[in-house]
């Protein structure tokens with residue numbers, strides 16, 4: 176037998192032995208040529224904030240609300256100035272992250288309008304396929320209760336703890352959380368609960384973010400002890416508003432057990448409560464890093480910090496005034512629009528990738544990426560080839576500094592029923608409201624204030640043709656009417 180064949184056989188035998196003694200670690204080298212030690216597949220934690228505006232983080236200019244742990248992550252990792260969500264609201268953004276498909280192609284272009292099917296391949300399934308232990312802790316939002324195939328455990332997560340339904344996730348003091356397919360009864364009391372466990376609690380003893388954090392940390396400890404690589408999708412509901420009670424509760428729907436460092440600020444109670452929620456989110460990140468340090472796992476763990484969409488527009492106070500939350504702390508950092516808009520105020524999010532020993536600290540990049548690119552990147556980080564059938568393109572070379580990276584030329588967005596759509600290509604961004612197009616030079620006018628469509632007919636024609644071509648490829652969401 177040729178020596179090379181011997182080695183191949185031994186490699187195959189070793190691979191078989193590892194498989195037989197499951198759990199299976201992902202391949203250290205994967206299919207890539209580069210097999211340096213730094214490429215050993217790391218643990219991956221994605222901490223996804225809910226409705227946190229890009230301007231509400233110190234690393235992007237916030238001064239009134241302190242976010243020291245997020246800021247430190249940015250300082251020690253790679254900070255993105257043009258990380259955009261793939262959607263301007265919760266469910267569709269998560270759908271794009273999980274499937275790698277932009278919002279014209281994934282199941283949900285609106286909250287709760289559809290659910291994931293067996294045929295959909297999620298990031299969790301892709302990572303589990305190469306040996307990762309997988310957990311979703313927090314908010315899912317991609318299922319219907321009557322369709323178990325859409326539940327997290329059927330979509331690649333070994334562990335699920337939290338809220339399947341995003342209306343349930345509005346409630347920070349729920350009567351129950353889901354633990355796998357079981358329910359965990361809390362000590363909270365929600366009289367006359369509305370749909371999916373929402374409602375206002377009259378007895379508030381168990382704060383959901385406490386329970387979520389405890390479950391996330393248990394998962395991390397267990398995988399560290401087992402020395403098994405893990406993917407933790409920590410989809411916190413912080414700092415989202417409790418929609419159903421925002422006009423009736425004194426806190427304006429920003430439910431928090433303590434006002435923390437903001438108790439004595441001369442702000443309204445809703446505003447102090449919101450700041451305290453951001454503080455709690457930041458504290459959770461700090462606690463995660465301390466845990467990883469204590470377990471000796473920090474250097475083997477990539478942390479991605481993101482928000483799912485831009486700062487929210489919802490009116491917070493309960494006294495009939497009309498403040499917009501996204502303006503309290505300059506949440507959109509000057510970008511136009513809010514959550515729900517395909518202007519950059521709805522899309523731009525704070526994005527950080529922290530990967531000790533691989534991502535050089537202290538860097539900032541203006542590479543344009545979105546949630547579908549993150550999907551592709553994490554698949555490659557885990558040792559697989561980035562799938563070609565998805566929208567996103569891996570930006571792994573941007574992280575490692577090895578190999579060439581060219582961002583996609585064009586990014587597209589669709590909102591529910593295509594009421595809005597947007598195309599970003601080079602310096603130009605077109606935003607449609609129904610059929611009305613506005614054109615912006617986002618290099619000269621990042622605030623998207625001046626519509627140049629009348630002055631630039633050729634650019635309009637080019638971007639319009641891009642959108643029309645994409646329209647032809649778009650698989651319009653099925654509205655749960657079939658496959």
Ligand SMILES: [Ca+2]
Nearest residue numbers: 225226265483
């Ligand atoms: Ca959200």
